[in-house]
Amino acid sequence: MKALIKELVEAFGPSGYEEQVAELIRAKAQAVADDIRTDNLGNLIVLKKGTGGGKRVMISAHMDEIGLIVSYIDKKGFARFNPVGGLPISTMTGARVRFANGTVGVIYNEKDGWAGPGSLADCYIDTGATCPEDSPVQIGDVACINRPMEELGPRLTSKAMDDRIGCAVALQALLELPASPNDVYFVFSVQEEVGCRGAMVAAFGIEPDVAVAVDVTSWGDTPQAKPMAIELGKGPAIKVKDGGMLAHSGVKRWMVASAEAAGVPYQLEVLIGGTTDAYTIQTARAGVPTGCLSVPTRYVHSPSEVVDYNDVLNATRLMVQMLANPISW
């Protein structure tokens, strides 16, 4: 599964510009899907039909990653930019970014280190251009962080574990899923990082009986981490609550029972801030019982997010177990 993860996390896909990720997933899902479509906002919706009598399930993993968008090319050719999603200023100095057309740029922050971290207005992208006419990028062009995936012993690091690791789990579960009674809609969603927008409209269209988002969550196992009972390597996390939603208690029970049936280690997750696609799915139409399966991830929204490979494998096993059997709680 590492090769799949590598391909997904290295792909280009800031919010609103997820096409390259969608193409990758479409190519791999084609062989097993009963239907694949792209909706008005760019969500890739892959249906794996059931044998009948089961539930209509929506799984949502977001394809988009945080990034930036060029707002202005100044007289010396430096590209000024706005963030796309929660782009932390602390990680900007020296970061390398890549545009859809392959152009690479270096970010520098001239205020960093003197009187605090400055603001994004102090940052610019150096693309090597010396005037606006030379600039290989234009206003409105988007970029993401440019880094390859690396292995750190049992762990993996990349710029976009959030949430390509969720895409990898959902896609792998789709590929491994045996015949089941459930109609499963795997949604590879857009624009999560700017307000869970893709999942909102996908849920309206699918009108699921039950939904589960797959996303990264925070961590509590580094020297001065905020207290949180989540550690890397202790298994995927079953969400109880986060900053935007309270998991449906029945869905949570179903997830826990599935983990126990499959012999998959798991952790219960209470996340203080942040949320996932589950937040907007839960209130679609007349409401959807919704939960979230999380992959514990360190350094979320930095250029080097870290996950444990075993957690990823276990998250996949858990998802297959959840979907392969009649669903009840």
Place this chain on the structure above:
Amino acid sequence: MLLKTLSEARGVSGNEAAIREILLPAVEPFIDEHRVDALGNLICLRKARRERVAGGSERVLVAAHMDEIGLIITDINSDGSLRYAKVGGIDDRTLLSKQVLVGEKAVPGVIGFRPIHLIGRGGLEKKADISQTVVDIGASSKESAARLVQVGDYVTFRTGFEVLAEDGLRCAKGKAFDDRVGCAVLVEALQGDYAFDLYAVFTTQEEVGLRGARVAGYRINPDIAIALEGTVCDDLPKEKDADVTPVTQLGHGPAVSYRDSSVICDKNLVRLITETAAAEGIPWQYRRSAVGGTDAGALHLVREGVRAAVISVPCRYIHAPVSMVSLNDFDNAVRLVKAVLTHLEGGLEA
């Protein structure tokens, strides 16, 4: 001039009836149907005037919001002065020493501020404390004030519309250009013949959370949505020769958004808009900022999602008692919106 009438009319969020009453007769000759929904949106349908192109759009929604920022009366003090709260995003400093009109009867008043003589040795504060200010209608008791106004009355700024220059950028000043300028553009756009059903929606409550557009979009379920706006324009130099991003510049044409805080605009629709502008020789500029929300934010999320974009007329000093537009930008926005609607006949690339 419709823009003058609209600018001087009074319609704070939640109280847009007066704007509807101006717009309806203005559009009536060009529309086939209209309705006012539960939130007060004025929804106008101009049916296709030409044959639909295979694969082309069926329903296109173009929205402009009728509401403006303003104030609402929250209490009448025993001395006859009026306490107030802001409706929509307003910088407190812009409220000081302004003339206003209160309630249905348009009772004149002022938001007075302490004269310079009474400012202590501490000097001028950087940020004004508006909690100490009131709307003063000259009443000398609670009873006499209550004969003229009541709690819940809306307050608008008393700003006349005026064309300041007939040449050059043809600048005009007035209030509520955000978004009466969009309303006026939409009235003009309704006068074209298109190959799809055009829903012109004059929305309510944009300034308090894109509320009208959300329900109007749900009802219409369009293929494509375009919001017309008055937007931020910060082209006056802050520092000499500062080389920083202006959001928009007056006179550089209508502004096309690639995104704002409420929406990432559909890329193919943005491309259609900018290519149309280039093909027709209409000046245009990008709106170079990611902040601020528009009706497109609500419209693109209705039902199964709608492909959406925003076209704006730059407004200097927006969200204040007085702002300024270039009538050249206004005229070019009208040309651009009509041309875009014509080019949309063949549908939009997936």
